[in-house]
Amino acid sequence: MDLQLKGKRALVTGSSSGIGAAIAKTLAKEGATVAIQGRNHQKVNQVVQDIVEQGGYALAATGDLTQNEDAQKVIDTVLETLGGIDILVNNAGAYPLQSWTNATVEDWIENFETNVFSMVRVLNLLLPHMKTLEWGRIIQISSNAGVQAFPGAPHYSATKAANINMSVSLAKELSGTGVTANTVSPGPIVTEGWIDFAQDIAQEQGWGTDLEVVKRKFLEMMGGLPSGRLGEPEDVANLVAFVASPLAGYINGANLRVDGGQTPTVN
Known part of the structure; x- marks a missing residue:
């Protein structure tokens, strides 16, 4: 199936390893030009090199999205180099294992900074631009913890629920603009x-x-x-690539699980 992604420009945050790297490589294989974001220059450049060696197009956009100046630098680099972004995959995040008994308020704040506010920064910087294009895809990577909270990671579970809620709100906010907003929620990968x-x-x-x-x-x-x-990272990447494509235009405000059937619910 041709996903019609050739010529599309994508930013995948947190794509220097893991699920993000798999998403970036899959989008590149489908013909998109992909901006690789991460905090580690070496890891970011390695993913860029992997994509280029496989005949794809990629660029590095290194920076820490928990910092306003770095987030601005990342977006400026991408827009100046590519001229625009059609697809945003908000994937950057962290998974701390701390229970209610040992997670401090500061731990909660730090995890929300990483998993929620970093996404907000990128969205605030890119939304005005994406609206002008009158076509776009925003995909937030959450977790099945967003609907079935993990006892050993209460703050993480809360941030993932927030990610899902953000996509629903975005879909309504962007009504009629041609830009869709959805969530993909992996299980154990x-x-x-x-x-x-x-x-x-x-x-x-x-x-x-x-x-x-x-x-x-x-x-x-x-x-x-x-x-x-x-699950394997490619299981998530394949779904993200479809949702990012023009073929998925009628999918909007959805939370799509890739969890092997772990979450026992009909919705």
């Missing part, structure tokens, strides 16, 4: 960060270090998934 997290659990549980064994034990601990497996 085997990224570098997930592997580190799972290996810590494996050490505690005595599962050993073989990744396939750890993944199987983790699934068993969860009670299994209807899909029978954990």
Whole structure:
């Protein structure tokens, strides 16, 4: 299927690794020019290099989106280089494991700064421009924790619920502009960060270090998934690429889960 993304310009935040990098590479394979954003110059440049070596088009936009000046610098770099942005994938975020008993108010503020306010900064800077194009796609990456809160990460769960709510509000705000706003909510995805997290659990549980064994034990601990497996970054990236395409124009204000059936709800 031709997703009609050739010539589209995309910014994927938090795309120097993990799900964000997979999204950026998938959009590039579909013909989009992609701006790679992250805080680590080396990691950002590596993703750019990977895309270019595969025949795609990408540029680096390094900066910390929790800082106003850096966010402005990132957006200025992208707009000056590409002349505009058609697709924004708001993916940058953090997943701290702290319970109600050990997460301080300062921890909550920091996580909202990273997972919510960084998105707000990018949106405030790009929305006026995207409206003038009369076509665009905004995709917020949330989590199934946004509708089924995790007990070990209350502040993270709250930020992910906020991301979903933001997309619904955006879809209404952008009514009639040609710009849609949606959320994609992954479940457990085997990224570098997930592997580190799972290996810590494996050490505690005595599962050993073989990744396939750890993944199987983790699934068993969860009670299994209807899909029978954990997700891969490409599972998320493929859905994002479709939602970012002209083919998805009638999808708006939606929260689309990619969680292997983990979230037991009809909505």
